[in-house]
Amino acid sequence: MAGLQLLSEYGLRVDGRRPNELRQIRCKMGVFSQPDGSAYLEQGNTKVLAAVYGPHEVRLNRSKTHHDRAYINCQFSMAVFSTSERKRRPRGDRKSQEMDMNLNQIFESAIRTELYPRSRIDIYLEVLQADGSNFSACVNAATLALIDAGIPLKDYVCSCTSTLAPSQGGAPPTPMVDVNHVEETLGGPGLSMSTLPRLDSVVHLELSGTRLHLSHIDPVAEKAATGAADIMAVLDKAVRGHVAQCLHAREVSGQGADA
Template structure:
């Protein structure tokens, strides 16, 4: 499949270095300590955070010097066009849960909450490529909404190659299924520290640095979008709190 047209545009009309449209919102649920909804292209994800709280179950899981990060990734049965049943806890979901746990252990200030637990639940409502990336970005917003101290935003982006040497950023499902190699990165964009790096296939050494740099730039661009949404959410919450205090004073 030819991923780039003669005009240099991708199958969905984007330029090679252009992200899919991202829409997000914090505080979508009242029951969790933090929650967020994120759309990255046609991939739609819900994330909820509970904690920090006491260790549930066996106390032997408690870590005396840091918090226990528990992650659960799942996909809604209607999230893809496949009709086969996707039970919770299948091999793919367990692998994604493990990757999310490793990723956020690098972002959360785990030393601040010894002998406690933070639960992160992610549900993919619609899958159109970049499921892990969207899950990381949504979970980051949910952690911010929960007031969990982070070293900085944890952001994730994917990249690939078209026509053998043109890097593509934020890969869609159609581009993923074309058979080309895909590089997925989760990083702390400001410091440049990489928490997770995964390749679907081998990259030639001549192209690896170029593709990796484009993925990291995608993480930095996503951070700007998430930060703008956090600022907007804080402004709305502050305005609502001021209005409530003013109303209470009038009463």
Template structure:
């Protein structure tokens, strides 16, 4: 991301943020009564929806059941209207398949799957609008949906991107920043213990520059954790009020 226009002389990005500042986040839980858990999140103009079912008995072949833990089944899709480009196969392209694997690996590191042997947990994520950090927004929505379903996890899973504008590390990249041509780092973090659930780089990055980008992504994840925690606490208050009635 060497393009100087990504950062003004005054240190502001094109959307008015400082380099370490995340986009505005709006989120809510329990958006679908039919699901065991659900959540919707907006990070800037990126909008993601997540639905969770389970734990439940294995569907299809019981031979796929794991005797010591739950099977985490994931789907990740982009709505046909989520970008300016028309998408013919929102469920079937190669990139979506790769994101499914990343999503599964991320949450297998966080969910206490050993508590539910021979069962299945389904996580469905759809991106309704894409404006940077789509996978990370999907992870954050899935975290809220899993908590809405009451599925035990080691910690929140908070995800954010980061990159570079010259020598400045930028957190929570927008589409123009992602498209500027430099490496994009995507981090999924369990913030309480600092455990990395997922780390991806879109291109090579010199090892001397990696710590700055990694720290920017980590700080963004911790900022997101504070936001997601407020959403969860608000949801708990709403549920308690309903039970009180």
């Protein structure tokens, strides 16, 4: 990929998007019957499954309980076939453990844990295909799965990753939203931001890769926040569509029972 430009002379990215455009997001709730809640989300070519169990009583490990709130347990993993190189350890490595910790912090801030004392909520996330912004896609998929499970949230939890396209021809670096794998690899540092958009609250912020100059922090962060708000609109539409579909199915089944 030597010599590949992240932005063309017409201001288009390698996949044809403008710097402020999200990848296409497809999502579906209730994809499994065994968990209390589940969701499948595609963010471009990044594909994630999320499953939620709980809230349920903690029976074995009593140390992982809180008398005044629920204990949140997030587990992140990547399928061995999720990248071009086969992963030897799809879960349990240092990177996965770091993701688990960050996900725990995010959803402890977003879930109304005080409603479920001495209980536990398990959130399992599996990346089926990785093509950039994997962490953000997992946060968005987990939000849908939690809503499907009927667990109260303070707000939608939406995450987006932004980066900087290197300067070209004397032009300043350009912030880009919802980065793919090529942009993560060849672009500047990636800034992942998870927010509660309606509450105007940031619950997680992480900078990966090289250092980000102080003068670029605000535009890159603003791009990530705007992307998270746009993602919330997509998730909200999916949730409303899923609820309408469930209500319609209930009405149809009720009419069939009356007949």
